[in-house]
Amino acid sequence: MIPISWYLYLGTGLFTIGVIGVLTRRNVIIILMSIELILNAVNINLVAFSQMFHNVDGQVFAIFVITDAAAEAAVGLGLIIALFRNKETVNADEIDLLKW
Amino acid sequence: MSGISLPQITFLALSAMALVSGVLVITRRNAIHSVICLIVTLFSVAGIFLLTHAEFLFAVQIILYVGGIMVLFLFVIMLVNLDVAAKQAQFSSHWLVAALTAGALTAELVYGIYLGRAEFKASQPVIFPAPAPVTNTQAIAVGLFQTYTLPVEIASLLLLVAMVGAVVMAKRKFE
Numbered sequence: 694m695i696p697i698s699w700y701l702y703l704g705t706g707l708f709t710i711g712v713i714g715v716l717t718r719r720n721v722i723i724i725l726m727s728i729e730l731i732l733n734a735v736n737i738n739l740v741a742f743s744q745m746f747h748n749v750d751g752q753v754f755a756i757f758v759i760t761d762a763a764a765e766a767a768v769g770l771g772l773i774i775a776l777f778r779n780k781e782t783v784n785a786d787e788i789d790l791l792k793w
Numbered sequence: 794m795s796g797i798s799l800p801q802i803t804f805l806a807l808s809a810m811a812l813v814s815g816v817l818v819i820t821r822r823n824a825i826h827s828v829i830c831l832i833v834t835l836f837s838v839a840g841i842f843l844l845t846h847a848e849f850l851f852a853v854q855i856i857l858y859v860g861g862i863m864v865l866f867l868f869v870i871m872l873v874n875l876d877v878a879a880k881q882a883q884f885s886s887h888w889l890v891a892a893l894t895a896g897a898l899t900a901e902l903v904y905g906i907y908l909g910r911a912e913f914k915a916s917q918p919v920i921f922p923a924p925a926p927v928t929n930t931q932a933i934a935v936g937l938f939q940t941y942t943l944p945v946e947i948a949s950l951l952l953l954v955a956m957v958g959a960v961v962m963a964k965r966k967f968e
Contacts, residue, residue: 695804695844698913701906703808703841707815707834709899714819716891717884722824722870726831729862730815733838736850744845745913752847752929753936759857760948764955766862770869771959777873778965784878786885 700741707734719784721776725769732762804844811837822879824870828863835859849930 707730714727736755743751777783810833817830839854885891906913937945 694798695801696910696914698906698910699801699804699808700841700845701913702903703811705899705902705906706808706812707838708902709895710812710815710819712895712898713892716895717888718819719881719883719885720824720875720878722866722873722875723819723827726818726827726866729831729858730818730834733835736854737838737841740842740845740847740850743847749929749932749936750940752850752933753941755847755850756853756933756937757944757948759853760952763857763862764951766865767955767959768962770865771962773869774872774963782878783873783875784881 697741697745700737704734704737704741707731707737719786721773721783721785721788722770724785725766725773728765728769729762732758800844804841807837807840807844810834811841822883824875824879825867828866828870831866832859832863835863846929848928849933 711727711729711731711734714730715724718724718727736758739751739755739758743749743755773783776788780788782788814830814833814837818827818834821827821830835854835858839851839859842848842851842854
Protein backbone atom coordinates (compact mmCIF):
# COMPACT_ATOMS: atom_id res chain seq x y z
CA MET A 694 0.00 0.00 0.00
CA ILE A 695 1.10 3.52 -0.69
CA PRO A 696 2.01 5.57 2.40
CA ILE A 697 -0.07 8.74 2.78
CA SER A 698 3.13 10.79 3.09
CA TRP A 699 3.91 10.03 -0.58
CA TYR A 700 0.71 11.79 -1.59
CA LEU A 701 1.63 14.72 0.62
CA TYR A 702 5.08 14.96 -0.95
CA LEU A 703 3.53 14.92 -4.42
CA GLY A 704 1.06 17.61 -3.33
CA THR A 705 3.92 19.70 -1.97
CA GLY A 706 5.82 19.33 -5.22
CA LEU A 707 2.91 20.38 -7.41
CA PHE A 708 2.09 23.24 -5.01
CA THR A 709 5.68 24.50 -5.19
CA ILE A 710 5.69 24.39 -8.98
CA GLY A 711 2.45 26.34 -8.98
CA VAL A 712 3.73 28.95 -6.53
CA ILE A 713 6.92 29.45 -8.53
CA GLY A 714 4.82 29.82 -11.68
CA VAL A 715 2.52 32.39 -10.10
CA LEU A 716 5.38 34.44 -8.68
CA THR A 717 7.82 34.40 -11.58
CA ARG A 718 5.95 34.24 -14.88
CA ARG A 719 4.85 37.40 -16.69
CA ASN A 720 2.18 35.85 -18.92
CA VAL A 721 -1.21 36.11 -17.16
CA ILE A 722 -2.54 32.96 -18.85
CA ILE A 723 0.38 30.89 -17.51
CA ILE A 724 -0.25 32.39 -14.06
CA LEU A 725 -3.85 31.14 -14.24
CA MET A 726 -2.57 27.70 -15.26
CA SER A 727 -0.22 27.69 -12.26
CA ILE A 728 -3.23 28.36 -10.04
CA GLU A 729 -4.86 25.27 -11.54
CA LEU A 730 -1.71 23.32 -10.57
CA ILE A 731 -2.02 24.58 -6.98
CA LEU A 732 -5.69 23.57 -6.81
CA ASN A 733 -4.77 20.10 -8.08
CA ALA A 734 -2.17 19.78 -5.32
CA VAL A 735 -4.93 20.61 -2.82
CA ASN A 736 -7.18 17.97 -4.36
CA ILE A 737 -4.47 15.29 -4.05
CA ASN A 738 -4.13 16.06 -0.35
CA LEU A 739 -7.91 15.99 0.17
CA VAL A 740 -8.27 12.64 -1.58
CA ALA A 741 -5.29 11.15 0.28
CA PHE A 742 -6.73 12.12 3.66
CA SER A 743 -10.15 10.92 2.58
CA GLN A 744 -8.58 7.52 1.99
CA MET A 745 -6.60 7.65 5.22
CA PHE A 746 -9.67 8.29 7.39
CA HIS A 747 -12.03 6.12 5.29
CA ASN A 748 -14.36 9.08 5.03
CA VAL A 749 -15.89 10.31 1.79
CA ASP A 750 -16.09 13.98 2.90
CA GLY A 751 -12.63 14.72 1.51
CA GLN A 752 -13.71 13.68 -1.99
CA VAL A 753 -16.90 15.77 -1.71
CA PHE A 754 -14.73 18.73 -0.79
CA ALA A 755 -12.46 18.03 -3.76
CA ILE A 756 -15.53 18.35 -5.99
CA PHE A 757 -16.20 21.77 -4.46
CA VAL A 758 -12.59 22.72 -5.19
CA ILE A 759 -13.03 21.67 -8.83
CA THR A 760 -16.22 23.79 -9.00
CA ASP A 761 -14.26 26.75 -7.67
CA ALA A 762 -11.53 26.12 -10.23
CA ALA A 763 -14.08 26.21 -13.04
CA ALA A 764 -15.60 29.48 -11.77
CA GLU A 765 -12.14 30.98 -11.30
CA ALA A 766 -11.02 29.98 -14.78
CA ALA A 767 -14.17 31.45 -16.38
CA VAL A 768 -13.89 34.78 -14.56
CA GLY A 769 -10.11 34.95 -14.93
CA LEU A 770 -10.17 34.28 -18.66
CA GLY A 771 -12.98 36.84 -19.10
CA LEU A 772 -10.78 39.34 -17.30
CA ILE A 773 -7.85 38.48 -19.56
CA ILE A 774 -9.94 39.11 -22.68
CA ALA A 775 -11.19 42.45 -21.32
CA LEU A 776 -7.64 43.36 -20.32
CA PHE A 777 -6.17 42.48 -23.69
CA ARG A 778 -8.84 44.54 -25.41
CA ASN A 779 -7.99 47.62 -23.35
CA LYS A 780 -4.22 47.40 -22.83
CA GLU A 781 -3.02 45.12 -25.65
CA THR A 782 -0.82 43.14 -23.25
CA VAL A 783 -0.89 39.90 -21.28
CA ASN A 784 2.16 40.68 -19.14
CA ALA A 785 1.39 40.93 -15.45
CA ASP A 786 4.08 43.51 -14.74
CA GLU A 787 2.79 45.92 -17.39
CA ILE A 788 -0.57 46.13 -15.65
CA ASP A 789 0.62 48.65 -13.06
CA LEU A 790 -2.09 51.30 -12.95
CA LEU A 791 -2.53 50.88 -9.19
CA LYS A 792 1.23 50.82 -8.55
CA TRP A 793 2.70 53.86 -6.88
CA MET B 794 6.94 -4.30 3.52
CA SER B 795 9.89 -5.63 1.60
CA GLY B 796 10.52 -4.37 -1.88
CA ILE B 797 8.19 -2.18 -3.85
CA SER B 798 4.70 -3.18 -4.91
CA LEU B 799 2.88 -2.59 -8.18
CA PRO B 800 0.62 0.23 -6.87
CA GLN B 801 3.71 1.98 -5.57
CA ILE B 802 5.46 1.70 -8.92
CA THR B 803 2.33 3.08 -10.62
CA PHE B 804 2.15 5.91 -8.12
CA LEU B 805 5.82 6.81 -8.63
CA ALA B 806 5.47 6.76 -12.42
CA LEU B 807 2.32 8.90 -12.35
CA SER B 808 3.77 11.43 -9.92
CA ALA B 809 7.00 11.68 -11.91
CA MET B 810 4.89 12.39 -15.00
CA ALA B 811 2.82 14.98 -13.11
CA LEU B 812 5.87 16.78 -11.71
CA VAL B 813 7.88 16.78 -14.94
CA SER B 814 5.01 18.11 -17.03
CA GLY B 815 4.20 20.56 -14.22
CA VAL B 816 7.68 22.00 -14.53
CA LEU B 817 7.22 22.16 -18.30
CA VAL B 818 3.97 24.13 -17.78
CA ILE B 819 5.76 27.02 -16.11
CA THR B 820 8.86 27.00 -18.32
CA ARG B 821 7.48 26.81 -21.87
CA ARG B 822 7.55 29.95 -23.97
CA ASN B 823 4.56 28.98 -26.10
CA ALA B 824 1.30 29.04 -24.12
CA ILE B 825 -0.22 26.24 -26.23
CA HIS B 826 2.64 23.93 -25.19
CA SER B 827 1.95 24.89 -21.57
CA VAL B 828 -1.69 23.90 -21.97
CA ILE B 829 -0.74 20.51 -23.42
CA CYS B 830 1.72 19.88 -20.57
CA LEU B 831 -0.96 20.89 -18.07
CA ILE B 832 -3.33 18.36 -19.65
CA VAL B 833 -0.67 15.65 -19.12
CA THR B 834 -0.39 16.73 -15.47
CA LEU B 835 -4.16 16.63 -15.02
CA PHE B 836 -4.34 13.14 -16.52
CA SER B 837 -1.59 11.94 -14.17
CA VAL B 838 -3.46 13.41 -11.18
CA ALA B 839 -6.61 11.66 -12.43
CA GLY B 840 -4.66 8.40 -12.46
CA ILE B 841 -3.60 9.02 -8.88
CA PHE B 842 -7.25 9.55 -7.94
CA LEU B 843 -8.02 6.17 -9.51
CA LEU B 844 -5.19 4.66 -7.45
CA THR B 845 -6.91 5.88 -4.25
CA HIS B 846 -10.23 4.30 -5.36
CA ALA B 847 -11.80 7.73 -5.95
CA GLU B 848 -13.43 6.65 -9.21
CA PHE B 849 -15.99 9.44 -9.35
CA LEU B 850 -13.33 12.13 -8.93
CA PHE B 851 -11.29 10.44 -11.65
CA ALA B 852 -14.19 10.88 -14.08
CA VAL B 853 -14.93 14.42 -12.91
CA GLN B 854 -11.27 15.37 -13.26
CA ILE B 855 -11.12 14.20 -16.87
CA ILE B 856 -14.53 15.47 -18.00
CA LEU B 857 -14.49 18.82 -16.18
CA TYR B 858 -10.82 19.73 -16.09
CA VAL B 859 -9.44 18.30 -19.30
CA GLY B 860 -12.68 18.54 -21.26
CA GLY B 861 -13.97 21.84 -19.90
CA ILE B 862 -11.45 24.16 -18.32
CA MET B 863 -8.56 23.33 -20.64
CA VAL B 864 -10.69 23.89 -23.73
CA LEU B 865 -11.63 27.28 -22.24
CA PHE B 866 -7.91 28.06 -21.91
CA LEU B 867 -7.27 27.05 -25.51
CA PHE B 868 -10.10 29.27 -26.76
CA VAL B 869 -8.78 32.30 -24.85
CA ILE B 870 -5.25 31.68 -26.14
CA MET B 871 -6.66 31.75 -29.66
CA LEU B 872 -8.58 34.98 -28.95
CA VAL B 873 -5.62 36.76 -27.40
CA ASN B 874 -2.63 37.55 -29.59
CA LEU B 875 0.37 35.99 -27.83
CA ASP B 876 2.94 36.44 -30.59
CA VAL B 877 4.30 39.61 -29.04
CA ALA B 878 4.43 38.20 -25.52
CA ALA B 879 6.24 35.07 -26.72
CA LYS B 880 9.16 37.17 -27.95
CA GLN B 881 9.55 39.10 -24.69
CA ALA B 882 11.15 38.01 -21.43
CA GLN B 883 9.16 35.20 -19.84
CA PHE B 884 10.10 35.68 -16.20
CA SER B 885 9.59 38.83 -14.16
CA SER B 886 12.56 40.72 -12.75
CA HIS B 887 12.04 39.65 -9.12
CA TRP B 888 12.26 35.91 -9.88
CA LEU B 889 15.08 35.38 -7.36
CA VAL B 890 12.96 36.62 -4.42
CA ALA B 891 10.08 34.49 -5.66
CA ALA B 892 12.25 31.37 -5.96
CA LEU B 893 13.69 31.90 -2.48
CA THR B 894 10.20 32.34 -0.99
CA ALA B 895 8.90 29.23 -2.70
CA GLY B 896 12.01 27.28 -1.66
CA ALA B 897 11.57 28.27 2.00
CA LEU B 898 7.87 27.34 1.88
CA THR B 899 8.64 23.96 0.34
CA ALA B 900 11.39 23.20 2.83
CA GLU B 901 8.96 23.99 5.65
CA LEU B 902 6.23 21.74 4.20
CA VAL B 903 8.60 18.85 3.48
CA TYR B 904 10.06 19.10 6.98
CA GLY B 905 6.55 19.03 8.46
CA ILE B 906 5.57 15.95 6.48
CA TYR B 907 8.88 14.30 7.35
CA LEU B 908 8.27 14.88 11.07
CA GLY B 909 4.77 13.42 10.83
CA ARG B 910 5.70 10.47 8.60
CA ALA B 911 4.82 7.98 11.35
CA GLU B 912 1.27 9.35 11.46
CA PHE B 913 0.92 9.37 7.70
CA LYS B 914 1.70 5.66 7.29
CA ALA B 915 -1.88 4.36 7.72
CA SER B 916 -3.69 3.23 4.58
CA GLN B 917 -4.56 -0.36 5.35
CA PRO B 918 -5.40 -2.49 2.30
CA VAL B 919 -9.11 -1.66 2.38
CA ILE B 920 -11.17 -0.82 -0.69
CA PHE B 921 -12.77 2.57 -0.15
CA PRO B 922 -15.56 2.83 0.96
CA ALA B 923 -14.99 -0.15 3.23
CA PRO B 924 -18.29 -2.10 3.07
CA ALA B 925 -18.81 -3.37 -0.47
CA PRO B 926 -22.53 -2.62 -1.21
CA VAL B 927 -22.01 1.16 -1.39
CA THR B 928 -20.02 2.28 -4.41
CA ASN B 929 -17.79 5.34 -4.42
CA THR B 930 -20.24 7.35 -6.53
CA GLN B 931 -23.15 6.49 -4.23
CA ALA B 932 -21.16 7.51 -1.17
CA ILE B 933 -20.27 10.85 -2.79
CA ALA B 934 -23.89 11.41 -3.81
CA VAL B 935 -25.04 10.89 -0.23
CA GLY B 936 -22.35 13.30 0.95
CA LEU B 937 -23.25 15.92 -1.66
CA PHE B 938 -27.03 15.81 -1.50
CA GLN B 939 -27.67 14.92 2.15
CA THR B 940 -24.81 16.12 4.31
CA TYR B 941 -23.74 19.09 2.20
CA THR B 942 -26.93 20.28 0.52
CA LEU B 943 -26.47 23.95 1.39
CA PRO B 944 -22.85 24.09 0.14
CA VAL B 945 -23.99 22.52 -3.14
CA GLU B 946 -26.60 25.26 -3.54
CA ILE B 947 -24.02 27.92 -2.75
CA ALA B 948 -21.63 26.37 -5.29
CA SER B 949 -24.36 26.44 -7.95
CA LEU B 950 -24.99 30.13 -7.19
CA LEU B 951 -21.24 30.74 -7.45
CA LEU B 952 -21.16 29.09 -10.87
CA LEU B 953 -24.09 31.23 -12.02
CA VAL B 954 -22.37 34.41 -10.83
CA ALA B 955 -19.12 33.35 -12.50
CA MET B 956 -20.93 32.65 -15.78
CA VAL B 957 -22.72 36.01 -15.79
CA GLY B 958 -19.51 37.77 -14.76
CA ALA B 959 -17.47 36.14 -17.52
CA VAL B 960 -20.07 37.08 -20.15
CA VAL B 961 -20.27 40.69 -18.91
CA MET B 962 -16.50 41.11 -18.84
CA ALA B 963 -15.81 39.54 -22.21
CA LYS B 964 -18.59 41.51 -23.93
CA ARG B 965 -17.37 43.94 -26.56
CA LYS B 966 -18.79 47.10 -24.98
CA PHE B 967 -21.48 48.18 -22.56
CA GLU B 968 -24.52 49.84 -24.04
